[in-house]
Amino acid sequence: MRNMSSHSTTAQFREEVRGWLTANVPAGWRERMTGATTEAFIASQREWMKKLVGAAYATSHWSKEWPGGGRPLAEQMIIAEEMARADAPRLLLYFISLYHAALTLMEWGTEEQKLRHLPAILKGEIWCQGFSEPNAGSDLASLKTRAERHGDYYVVNGQKIWSTLGQYADYCLLLVRTDSTGPKQAGITYLLLDTKSAGIVRRPIRQMTGDEEFAEIFLENVKVPVANRLGDENAGWRIAQTTLTSERGLTILELCERLYCARWRLLCAMGEEDGVVQDDQSRREAVDVFIRIDALRALLNDMMVKLMAGEDIGGSASFVKLMYAAVLREFSALGERVGGLQAQISSGFTLGGGYETGNWAIDFMNSYQWTIAGGSNEVQRNIVAERILGMPREKWFGS
Amino acid sequence: MQDLLNLVELQDSARQVLGRARERGAPEADLWGTLIELGWLGVCLPAENGGLGQPFAALATLYQELGRVLAPHDFVGVSICLSALAGVAGDGCVARETIAQTLAGAARPMCTGTLPREIKAVDGRLRGVIRGVLDVGAASHLLVPFEAAGPVLALLKIPHPGLSIVRRPTWDLTRRLFDVVAEDAAVEPRDVVFEGAAATAVMKMTEAQLNLALACDAVGGSEAIFGETLLYMQSRHQFGRPIASFQALKHRCADLATEMSASGALLIAGCDALSMLQGDWESRAACSRLYAGEVYRRVTEEAIQLHGGIGFTWEHQCHRYLKRARLNEVLGGTPEQRKDALAPALFRGAASNAAV
Numbered sequence: 001m002r003n004m005s006s007h008s009t010t011a012q013f014r015e016e017v018r019g020w021l022t023a024n025v026p027a028g029w030r031e032r033m034t035g036a037t038t039e040a041f042i043a044s045q046r047e048w049m050k051k052l053v054g055a056a057y058a059t060s061h062w063s064k065e066w067p068g069g070g071r072p073l074a075e076q077m078i079i080a081e082e083m084a085r086a087d088a089p090r091l092l093l094y095f096i097s098l099y100h101a102a103l104t105l106m107e108w109g110t111e112e113q114k115l116r117h118l119p120a121i122l123k124g125e126i127w128c129q130g131f132s133e134p135n136a137g138s139d140l141a142s143l144k145t146r147a148e149r150h151g152d153y154y155v156v157n158g159q160k161i162w163s164t165l166g167q168y169a170d171y172c173l174l175l176v177r178t179d180s181t182g183p184k185q186a187g188i189t190y191l192l193l194d195t196k197s198a199g200i201v202r203r204p205i206r207q208m209t210g211d212e213e214f215a216e217i218f219l220e221n222v223k224v225p226v227a228n229r230l231g232d233e234n235a236g237w238r239i240a241q242t243t244l245t246s247e248r249g250l251t252i253l254e255l256c257e258r259l260y261c262a263r264w265r266l267l268c269a270m271g272e273e274d275g276v277v278q279d280d281q282s283r284r285e286a287v288d289v290f291i292r293i294d295a296l297r298a299l300l301n302d303m304m305v306k307l308m309a310g311e312d313i314g315g316s317a318s319f320v321k322l323m324y325a326a327v328l329r330e331f332s333a334l335g336e337r338v339g340g341l342q343a344q345i346s347s348g349f350t351l352g353g354g355y356e357t358g359n360w361a362i363d364f365m366n367s368y369q370w371t372i373a374g375g376s377n378e379v380q381r382n383i384v385a386e387r388i389l390g391m392p393r394e395k396w397f398g399s
Numbered sequence: 400m401q402d403l404l405n406l407v408e409l410q411d412s413a414r415q416v417l418g419r420a421r422e423r424g425a426p427e428a429d430l431w432g433t434l435i436e437l438g439w440l441g442v443c444l445p446a447e448n449g450g451l452g453q454p455f456a457a458l459a460t461l462y463q464e465l466g467r468v469l470a471p472h473d474f475v476g477v478s479i480c481l482s483a484l485a486g487v488a489g490d491g492c493v494a495r496e497t498i499a500q501t502l503a504g505a506a507r508p509m510c511t512g513t514l515p516r517e518i519k520a521v522d523g524r525l526r527g528v529i530r531g532v533l534d535v536g537a538a539s540h541l542l543v544p545f546e547a548a549g550p551v552l553a554l555l556k557i558p559h560p561g562l563s564i565v566r567r568p569t570w571d572l573t574r575r576l577f578d579v580v581a582e583d584a585a586v587e588p589r590d591v592v593f594e595g596a597a598a599t600a601v602m603k604m605t606e607a608q609l610n611l612a613l614a615c616d617a618v619g620g621s622e623a624i625f626g627e628t629l630l631y632m633q634s635r636h637q638f639g640r641p642i643a644s645f646q647a648l649k650h651r652c653a654d655l656a657t658e659m660s661a662s663g664a665l666l667i668a669g670c671d672a673l674s675m676l677q678g679d680w681e682s683r684a685a686c687s688r689l690y691a692g693e694v695y696r697r698v699t700e701e702a703i704q705l706h707g708g709i710g711f712t713w714e715h716q717c718h719r720y721l722k723r724a725r726l727n728e729v730l731g732g733t734p735e736q737r738k739d740a741l742a743p744a745l746f747r748g749a750a751s752n753a754a755v
Contacts, residue, residue, distance in 0.1 A: 260752075261752045262752070263748075263749035263752065264749050264750050264751075264752050266749070267746055267749055267750055277742065277746070280735075280739070283738070283739065283742050284735055284738045284739070284742075286742070286745075286746070287689075287738040287741055287742050287745055288738070290745045290746075290749060291665075291686045291689060291690050291745075292661070292690070294665060294668075294683070294686055295661040295662060295664060295665040295686075295690055296661060298661070298664035298665045298667065298668040299660060299661045299664040299665075301664070301668070302664050302667075316660075318657075319656070319657050319660045319661070322653070322654075322657045323657055323658075323661050326657075378650065380653070381649065381650040381653035381654065382646070382649065382650075382653075384652075384653035384656055384657060385649035385650065385652055385653045385656075386649070388656060389629055389649075389652055389653070389656055390629075391629070391632070391633070391643040391644065391649050391652065392633075392640075392641055392643055392644040393644065394644050394645070394646055
């Protein structure tokens, strides 16, 4: 990408990462993970995590007192880019642990909490996020899961939903309501929940693809020690903002690079790898999608340059997310269409293979994760309209 | 290497100059004189031609500002022609003199197009038509591509016997469109500035610059009419509140803003690639134009709808932008033809990742 490999040390680091990935990306992982069992996937994710932690590439975004931490953003970006280019497996199982949990703990955790969890994460402790509820999605602050203080414990009752791989998690970043009297944001507390506590039932959610990447978490009189509270009581909303912005563009960077590197799959789906596509409409639509992938990367590059310069990116993240979601949808929809009947024949999905596996029907279905999760397109559009374009809020909004 | 101009300052001063000209209702000739005085034509020319040697991004900034105010195309046509001529200016030929005259305001050489197949030379006489050339009505010279034994670019002084410049009325009222018709126009050896491989190389660069210039026009025009639309939506009240507060309209604006920011980013990347002759800079320029052009068309279509009745009137600006966007998209071929031409290079690039 532009503007970021001027340093010879940066170029050197890229070579180093590239060399390591060449030697360490498990050969044939795509074949093995296509149609694999969940158990096999979990096992392979644990192995990959171990390797990445060992090489100090899993924690480059951590602060410098931790192993592998303290790398400048430019180098973190190189790792993400090279992972995509080497077609390495995505580290889905540890995503929340390495970003959301770790960065939130580093900013808000007590020394004790940090020492309890950060080394454990390096050894493979799995975290999930317990934010959304059945009736608190886009309007997250209206969450109702209650925590009542009883001496040294909170007693928690309620239900969480859409926890990524929550069924495998050891711990959960949990937002609970501790006060319902004032503004809804002011009564939220942030807890670190041990998922082995009594009173927890976890149920995987079967998605339209047939996979189970999310879980519901039911909490009935679950005791959480006050010592596992992050920050002050009723100060959870602000801490949650750290969690929600912990990725600092790195995830979307990796995903954009993966999409860029996977363009050839669309040519394959059109059955013409030699660069000549006979069908006029397919050819032109593919050109449109490829141009928009380039535009997406240029847009993302602008955002990363600003981030590196320490500038406020304002609502740019919403532009990037909206654009990525749209382009991913177009790419997979075109793949599914030109894939014809073959794309409708069910076949095993590549676990950890990202959003452009070439299994077009599933890739298309999964593209909804980007128009719905992490702030739906509709919420992103409100952010763009109000924060970037300065359009007024509707009267009811935010009340 | 000259110091880099601060593009934000360049943009500010360009916007002021063009804004004042617009307020005065200055005739085109006045505006041209102002641009010559400000030295805009020399911004990206090499120092040995009396230019400032800036990267293409500086010119792109000016193109965008000209696009914002729907300025005529002559600045673009002349500056692309100068960039082509600068390539041969080392040997004291006619090109160097023409550049100097142009910077002094005494000449107005313009490029016409990049497809040599449209005009053929037989026994030193040109025959054929280049259709759809913008704003060459006041050109002093035309840089005409034609096919002889190979590709040739000749700089013909206007008027030139056998060469006519025929006005074609268009819906777009912000520029004038012409056909350049050659009927047994003689070409002397001293008119020829590039031949063979050199001509091909200059045509490629000219094509890329024209693509980027039209992308700049689209990005600048989109921003202007979109900004105006937002202001209108803030001031227009219905049902007791500004229509800008309606979510259905906000979401449409958010989508346009997203596409505009993406096409703007692609354009900047395309300009940088051209300046550094990096990667597939030709394709990137073509991509920039296709995408920015499509976004411009959508923004101008939506601008009319979001303005409601007033957007449909002759007095309001909306239609001027819409018509310009429409004409931009079909200059030198339809978007579909340009996508077909671009496909092999883009697909080769995409296929190169498959080996990983």
